[in-house]
Amino acid sequence: MGAHDRPKQAASRGRLVIWEECARDGAQAKTIMSGSERALIARETGGIFGSEGPSQVIFAAGFPAIGPEEVQAMRVLAESVDNCSLASHGRATRHDIDLGRTALRDAAHPRITFWIPASDELAHALGMASRAQALQRGLDCLAYALDTCGGIPIDVALSGADANDPQYVADAVVGVHLHNDLGFALANIMESVAQGVRVVASSWMGLGERNGLAATEQVVVALSGVVCSVKSAVGEPVDLWEQPPDLHRVVPIAANVSRITGVPLKVTDPICGTGVNSISTGTPFLDRGVFRPFDPMAVLGVEPRIEITQLASKRVLQAVVAQHGIALTDGELDAALRWVKSVAYERNEPIIDKVELFAFLGRNEGGGSR
Structure with a gap:
């Protein structure tokens, strides 16, 4: 199924979207997944949400600028996964956008993502004069992607937004990608959802750069309402799912990610640990x-x-x-x-x-x- 045939695309519509990062950000935890291994975990993650998988799971398929082997691994996903959305990640360059489009050209539910710095500090670190210059580069890339990607959804990540003036990003941020350096990623996701955010990045077993992300198994269970209902900022319960997630699938998926990556599950890991x-x-x-x-x-x-x-x-x-x-x-x-x-x-x-x-x-x- 090609990009023009896809029946569904991940979209919040008031529901929650899990942006799964175990194969992309998870690689920065010194792990590696083959194309077939990524496809297995992507299908299993989409399967938690049944027929709503494409609209409730975005699986970060990879970062194609790494090299041709990464592109090929992503091609395997594109050819064999149809029950969740697949995203290509890249920098704000036409080259990365082209690579992503190539890697996911056969995907049933593709997305192209690139990131730009949203603070002067990060812009300077990346050799740009200011966040304003970074924004202009991002707008140029966005226009190029919209012109060349044939209707594939384009996602723009504003990196470093948490260090910025909230007014600068208030109208643009619709999702959060929160790292776990101080152990607060899950708590911050819960608060973000209460405030109306409907796209949250997480990773099976929390795999990711530095101390990782919130663990997907914890996010899904915590937001499923099995312990307490999720309430909005005004105190009203919110319904986050088109259909309830199948939580009996969660522990086997985490075990598969552990087996594939060689990262052991600990006795103290919530939800999927050996305890x-x-x-x-x-x-x-x-x-x-x-x-x-x-x-x-x-x-x-x-x-x-x-x-x-x-x-x-x-x-x-x-x-x-x-x-x-x-x-x-x-x-x-x-x-x-x-x-x-x-x-x-x-x-x-x-x-x-x-x-x-x-x-x-x-x-x-x-x-x-x-």
């Missing part, structure tokens, strides 16, 4: 709902998991063996608990392999004796 829906102490067994803001199984499809650590109690051990049809006496539980704690501290390693526990008990995981 989600895991229990290692006895207190949460009393009432799991008291100790968490939502049910990871119901919301995300993440199965509950019990880990045996030095923090184990009899309740934890009994729950583990019960999963295998085993019931232990109080004496067996006492002995197993002493063994678990002794081994953990002796090795200075927190997690005890369950196979080792069953071996200590003289049982196999099917419930029988050894």
Whole structure:
């Protein structure tokens, strides 16, 4: 499907648009994705929103000025992804605009994006006299893109706008691209959405330049309303989606991005980390709902998991063996608990392999004796 045939284009229309950056800004986190890997993640991200994927997801396909290999990777996306919009990123030059048009010429839902500095400081750093000169260059490139790109939507990013006089960009900024240097990217996105912004940049696992961006998995879940409704600046709830996102797709996508990039998921990562829906102490067994803001199984499809650590109690051990049809006496539980704690501290390693526990008990995981 070519540019003139596309049925939908990403547009806010009062709804939220996720601008996914794991393959573009994410490369600045010292990662790399092949064309087929980018296509996989783009399709999976669009799939969260079903038939509304093209209007609610813009996937940053790449930066074609990097070189011909980058263009080819983007061509793979253009030829194989039709359930989300694809954006080419570049500088404010006709050359970059031409490269982007070439890279995405077969895309079902293409977009061309270039950026210009919006502050004098950044303009000076890039060899321009002022933001006014940068703006003029941007306007020239915009006119060229509109004349040559055959109706493909053109997006202009104003870099450094946060350091500027708000009046300078007030009528132009319709989206935000916020980095996470101080850990506030998600909070700032939430506030931006409350103030009416409807295009937000994020990246799976937060991958991006320096400390990255807000993590897409956190943005989608936080704005989905599963914990609390999103309210506008005047306090009224807002409906951000054409159809509710399928949150059961979120954790598998993050796991795929981790596998592709080699960046590990941490136990402390919200939403997709290895600690989600895991229990290692006895207190949460009393009432799991008291100790968490939502049910990871119901919301995300993440199965509950019990880990045996030095923090184990009899309740934890009994729950583990019960999963295998085993019931232990109080004496067996006492002995197993002493063994678990002794081994953990002796090795200075927190997690005890369950196979080792069953071996200590003289049982196999099917419930029988050894």
